[in-house]
Amino acid sequence: MGGSNYCFSFAAGGMAEWSNAAVLKTVDTLRCPGVRIPLPPLGVPESAPFFYPSFLLPERFFLPLPVNKHGNMTPHQFNDIKGWFGDYIHRFHSDDPAFQRNIELKRNHSFKVWENAAELGRSVPLGNNDQLIMETAGLLHDIGRFEQFRRYGTFSDKKSVNHGALGVEVLREKDVLLELDQQEREEVYTAVGNHNRKQVPDGLGRREELFTRILRDADKLDIWRVVTGYYCDHGETNNTLQLDLPDEPRISRQNIDDLLNGRMADLGNLHTLNDFKLLQIGWVYDINLERSYQLLRERGYLDTIFASLPDTQEVRQVRDMVEGYMEGVLSG
Numbered sequence: 657m658g659g660s661n662y663c664f665s666f667a668a669g670g671m672a673e674w675s676n677a678a679v680l681k682t683v684d685t686l687r688c689p690g691v692r693i694p695l696p697p698l699g700v701p702e703s704a705p706f707f708y709p710s711f712l713l714p715e716r717f718f719l720p721l722p723v724n725k726h727g728n729m730t731p732h733q734f735n736d737i738k739g740w741f742g743d744y745i746h747r748f749h750s751d752d753p754a755f756q757r758n759i760e761l762k763r764n765h766s767f768k769v770w771e772n773a774a775e776l777g778r779s780v781p782l783g784n785n786d787q788l789i790m791e792t793a794g795l796l797h798d799i800g801r802f803e804q805f806r807r808y809g810t811f812s813d814k815k816s817v818n819h820g821a822l823g824v825e826v827l828r829e830k831d832v833l834l835e836l837d838q839q840e841r842e843e844v845y846t847a848v849g850n851h852n853r854k855q856v857p858d859g860l861g862r863r864e865e866l867f868t869r870i871l872r873d874a875d876k877l878d879i880w881r882v883v884t885g886y887y888c889d890h891g892e893t894n895n896t897l898q899l900d901l902p903d904e905p906r907i908s909r910q911n912i913d914d915l916l917n918g919r920m921a922d923l924g925n926l927h928t929l930n931d932f933k934l935l936q937i938g939w940v941y942d943i944n945l946e947r948s949y950q951l952l953r954e955r956g957y958l959d960t961i962f963a964s965l966p967d968t969q970e971v972r973q974v975r976d977m978v979e980g981y982m983e984g985v986l987s988g
């Protein structure tokens with residue numbers, strides 16, 4: 657692939673070479689949500705076994721998931737939880753527009769992650785009961801964000817508290833999941849408490865781990881939606897969305913090296929907004945489901961983030977690396 661292209665498409669299965677003029681013309685469309693490059697159809701496995709979430713998951717997921725015989729969550733219970741959640745968010749309402757904008761941001765994010773978790777759960781596919789557990793975890797995964805923002809005025813865990821752990825505290829304290837089977841309640845707590853850790857911890861049961869991994873994918877997909885919308889067209893700076901990082905051209909070499917070596921960038925190594933963008937690009941190495949990669953490609957998020965970075969050789973190298981990784985994953 658030509659290294660001189662300013663932009664490229666992850667979706668261009670054939671690694672299309674674009675002329676510079678065509679590339680420059682496309683940059684603006686890439687920056688805008690809703691404008692997508694036509695995609696070649698994806699090869700969906702014809703007979704994926706019921707318990708086969710993805711070839712990307714660890715091998716132990718190739719075995720049938722243990723069924724929770726006590727699980728009997730109903731759609732009605734899920735709706736009650738959803739209603740409670742709406743009331744809970746309402747308590748954080750503020751007449752301060754800046755504060756309220758951040759509350760709305762997390763409210764919308766929560767509902768979008770629910771949608772993503774539902775779609776990913778169906779792609780596995782999960783059984784009916786597990787699907788409801790998965791959707792519960794998706795909807796409530798960021799419940800700690802509201803209390804975090806009220807107490808500290810920031811979404812930076814580094815400057816405040818671990819919002820995943822705080823979320824579990826809130827869920828326990830408010831007895832939100834009281835109606836659920838105890839094992840399933842714990843599974844939701846595990847997924848919520850681990851959704852924002854750099855890595856999935858060792859030692860989780862297979863059910864807990866699967867819910868956690870699906871939730872992490874669902875969350876990343878929506879964070880990509882939020883940040884690409886912001887990079888595409890933000891009138892005023894939203895410091896909460898850029899973790900108070902300065903929007904300067906420089907990028908830490910360590911982050912470039914991490915991504916070139918197939919690693920995610922480290923949260924502790926963010927000095928500029930561009931570093932944060934690299935961290936978001938590096939999440940591509942921490943996706944678990946094939947369906948998540950398909951959605952990532954269809955929605956063009958990585959294209960948009962790359963288009964918002966400076967056109968340097970280092971960035972182009974990272975882009976080629978990440979593109980190759982995506983092609984490898986999606987071609988099986």
Ligand SMILES: [Fe+2]
Pocket residue numbers: 797798819851852875
């Ligand atoms: Fe979160």
